[in-house]
Amino acid sequence: MIIRQISVFVENRPGTLAEVLDVLKDHDVNLRALSVADTSDFGILRMIVNDPEKVERILRGAGYAVKSTPVLTLTVADNPGGLLEELLKMSSAGINVEYVYAFAATSANEARVVIKVDNLERAERIINGDIASDPANKEKGEVPGFYW
DSSP states (O other), X not given: OEEEEEEXXXXXXXXXXXXXXXXXXXXXXXXXXXXXXXXXXXEEEEEEXXXXXXXXXXXXXXXXXXXXXXXXXXXXXXXXXXXXXXXXXXXXXXXXXXEEEEEEEEETTEEEEEEEESSHHHHHHHHTTSSOOOTTOOOOOOOOOOOO
């Protein structure tokens, strides 16, 4: 499923993450997933939230640099090779994975991951079994703007 991810660019210093989370708490925002990638000076806080459009407005209003990005989320078998099986489908179709992170599982048998790929619509179709992972079949489509 394609969902919206919120990325916030933050200074890499003590308390910055807490400041962002405090703004979200004050506006009753529920975090579904969270990832931080950092450099020596700045970090990118990536979040899956209950209302991405609202969160984007709130954080921009609080002075943060914010970006909304469509990403793919999927449920994989929670066993050795579960994620690998899905990634192989995409890589055999020539789809590049830019980054991936996991979030709260819904059961003991499944894990959930967020994946940023270079061809989102095609990756979704491959994972859903709608098209084969044949590199010659390069379809394009529109990204729906819904929340999972």
